[in-house]
Amino acid sequence: MDRPTDRHLDRHLDRPGRDFLHTPGPTHIPDRVLNAMHRQPYDLIDPRLLALTASCFEELKAVFRTSSEVFIYASNGHGGWEAAISNLFDPGDAVLLPEMGMFGARWGNVAQELGLEPHYVASDYRRAVEPAALEQALRADKAHGIKGVLAVHTDTSSGITCDLAAYRRAIDAAGHPALLVADVIASLAAAPFEMDAWGVDVAICGSQKGLMCPPGLAYVAAGPRGLARAEQVRRTRYYWDWRERSNKELYRRFCGTAPEQALFALRAALDIVAEQGLDAITARHARLARAVQCAVEAWAAGGALSLNAVVPAERSVSLTAIRVADGLDAEELRRYAREQFSVAVAGSYGALAGRVFRIGHLGDVNEPMILGCLGAIEATLIALGIPHGEGALRAAAAYLAGAPAGAGERGAVPANSLATAAAGG
DSSP: OOOOOHHHHOTTTTSSSOOEEESSSSOOOOHHHHHHTSSOOOOTTOHHHHHHHHHHHHHHHHHHTOSSEEEEEESOHHHHHHHHHHHHOOTTOEEEEEESSHHHHHHHHHHHHTTOEEEEEEOOSSSOOOHHHHHHHHHTOTTOOEEEEEEESEETTTTEEOOHHHHHHHHHHTTOOOEEEEEOTTTTTTSOOOTTTTTOSEEEEETTSTTOOOSOEEEEEEOHHHHHHHHHOOOOOSTTOHHHHTSSSHHHHTTSSOOHHHHHHHHHHHHHHHHHOHHHHHHHHHHHHHHHHHHHHHHGGGSSEEESOOSGGGBOSSEEEEEEOTTOOHHHHHHHHHHHHOEEEBOOOGGGTTTEEEEEOOSSOOHHHHHHHHHHHHHHHHHTTOOOOSOHHHHHHHHHHHSOOOGGGGTOOOTTOHHHHHTTO
């Protein structure tokens, strides 16, 4: 078999311009982050590496909005799931999962493979699970066999975001001691998230989405109740063990050699977050998401496309999931957009496979990138003869014109910026 060359790996090398990446992960990586990795590693006890790593741990706390512990793994988000499960639950423990998409179901599968007993509160993948339904399920657990609620904040398969603060209130209203464990992989540094204020005990994130880094790092933030539970769990674990990784010695903190290039990238990304400010970042994501939604609402007039999330307040700011009518194939639309217009959007999984395509708008994305993506999708709809309403680009542009970027997004750092939050502000 021929060895792959650059031309095999990138079929668009002969095209002018650049490819557009609009999946909900991996996301577009800023040049500044890419360039940060282009350096030789440090010796593992070099003071420069120790200082850089310490700053990453500390400033991640500010992104999570927590004053507690953060762990970094050389892993993807599934590894973050396993780290949380391994530290929090013994085999045989029950967990409850509000399932509003494929990733809620998959997290339950991982829990089952690790010996847990998953229970689900299901939705139709077009709405989030109601907090009242969660409360009801916990009230029915009279013996408190459920040890944790595993909730995906934004499920990228369906484009739905749940209300984590309301889930904490539901747990408390039920008088239940279950931990609240949140997957914020697709929402951190994109949607508002307040770990401590919302009563989230453990939160899990990955590097390749809102934090604008290459895939390969998982971040797990553990609050006091989560850390206390980890001391009681009898499960055998090593690589994931928070007790070992709480050691400040770098080699033990990473359970081996630190992933230095990935940490160089994270350091650069955290600098960008600090400069822009978290409030400005979440405002930008909300504005760009609404522009995409305006375009989809215009396309929907043709009867072939619709927004998957039917409750406006539950529509993710990280991505927009778009349903296609029966008889249409979302994968064909994706293929045409990628091959003809160099725009990559995502498909979906499980029950939504072939029925949904997804436009990612999180991370290092701005208005021209969104308008370019929407233009390519509209050209694809025309080329494939897919019925759609007129005026989508105008609707998106009009919304953006009426909701211009705030000053904080152009360099000013708001009062509750990353640096302020890291200092306890």
